Amino acid sequence: MSDQEDILATAAGWLAEGETVALATVVETWGSSPRPAGSHLAVTASGRLAGSVSGGCIEGAVAEAARRTMADGTPQLLDFGISDERAWEVGLACGGKLKVFVEKLEGQAA
Amino acid sequence: MKADFLARLQRARAADRAVAVATRLTDGAQFLHPEDGLPAPLAAAADAALASDAAASLPHEGAPWFIQPHNPRLRLIVVGAVHVAQALVPMALGLGFAVTVVDPRRAFATEERFGTGVTLVDEWPDEAMERLAPDARTAIVTLTHDPKLDDPALEVALRSPAFYIGALGSRRTHAKRVARLAEAGLPEEAMARIAAPVGLAIGAVTAPEIALSIMAEIVARRRGAALAGR
Numbered sequence: 001m002s003d004q005e006d007i008l009a010t011a012a013g014w015l016a017e018g019e020t021v022a023l024a025t026v027v028e029t030w031g032s033s034p035r036p037a038g039s040h041l042a043v044t045a046s047g048r049l050a051g052s053v054s055g056g057c058i059e060g061a062v063a064e065a066a067r068r069t070m071a072d073g074t075p076q077l078l079d080f081g082i083s084d085e086r087a088w089e090v091g092l093a094c095g096g097k098l099k100v101f102v103e104k105l106e107g108q109a110a
Numbered sequence: 111m112k113a114d115f116l117a118r119l120q121r122a123r124a125a126d127r128a129v130a131v132a133t134r135l136t137d138g139a140q141f142l143h144p145e146d147g148l149p150a151p152l153a154a155a156a157d158a159a160l161a162s163d164a165a166a167s168l169p170h171e172g173a174p175w176f177i178q179p180h181n182p183r184l185r186l187i188v189v190g191a192v193h194v195a196q197a198l199v200p201m202a203l204g205l206g207f208a209v210t211v212v213d214p215r216r217a218f219a220t221e222e223r224f225g226t227g228v229t230l231v232d233e234w235p236d237e238a239m240e241r242l243a244p245d246a247r248t249a250i251v252t253l254t255h256d257p258k259l260d261d262p263a264l265e266v267a268l269r270s271p272a273f274y275i276g277a278l279g280s281r282r283t284h285a286k287r288v289a290r291l292a293e294a295g296l297p298e299e300a301m302a303r304i305a306a307p308v309g310l311a312i313g314a315v316t317a318p319e320i321a322l323s324i325m326a327e328i329v330a331r332r333r334g335a336a337l338a339g340r
Binding site: 027106 | 165
């Protein structure tokens with residue numbers, strides 16, 4: 001069994017296989033967020049997922065946003081929270097709030 | 111993250127160097143601490159993140175920054191390549207520990223029994239322990255039940271800053287062990303560092319249950335949970 005928190009290694013492995021990969025990172029939390037700052041979710045354009053940035057509430061929305069970052073290479077800073085209904089329809093059942101940074105992992109000789 | 115930056119980060123991690131990634135969240139610009147020479151406020155935040163092993167965010171020159179520490183893996187040194195060790199090792203690997211199993215008895219510390227994800231050492235425990243030099247990010251568990259193997263390992267462990275030292279054995283076994291170590295010159299307060307009987311009291315019976323109780327106690331000690339106190 002390998003380290004199940006080492007999402008970066010998983011993402012780097014996917015990249016080496018030729019996948020297009022985005023890495024989402026929890027950068028700030030308020031209230032009762034289930035995952036601490038620094039937690040990663042890695043996604044590929046082909047639909048693979050590893051890790052988590054919440055208890056499962058917002059992974060779908062983050063993966064959706066990651067598609068844009070994978071397409072144009074522009075990083076995004078996403079806000080999630082029960083009080084923020086403008087940009088995102090998903091909220092956190094726990095009442096927490098968090099910010100998630102999404103970046104594309106660039107492969108060698110890109 | 112640029113390809114060459116990811117490669118540098120992965121090299122540092124593979125070499126067990128403590129580094130931190132500083133990311134400017136407005137445009138994704140990234141720097142590797144300490145080698146990239148961050149501005150003083152960011153460098154200080156990176157040092158603090160490494161010391162506390164916790165990510166941090168802070169504003170710098172009008173932009174939000176995120177600091178991700180990458181400390182070397184915690185280490186677990188297991189003395190005794192016994193049945194409980196076979197259950198303990200995969201759990202520890204899954205929890206992110208770099209694991210070393212020490213046992214001079216060749217029939218025990220084999221790749222067939224422990225796989226390839228672990229370092230197997232067939233030196234005598236005192237020599238192995240001196241060489242492995244446990245630090246404050248190291249946990250040590252003795253499992254052999256044999257004083258000839260456990261005691262020398264514990265003597266080295268108790269002179270180190272290891273954050274957890276556990277020894278398998280009943281209360282009676284441990285009382286005898288303490289008496290032997292006292293005779294060898296170890297002070298009372300050193301002995302008080304030994305978690306014995308090892309592991310949280312969850313009524314563990316089988317090898318995997320004992321391994322679970324040990325890993326639970328190591329995590330509790332590491333995270334400063336109240337139940338880690340004995």
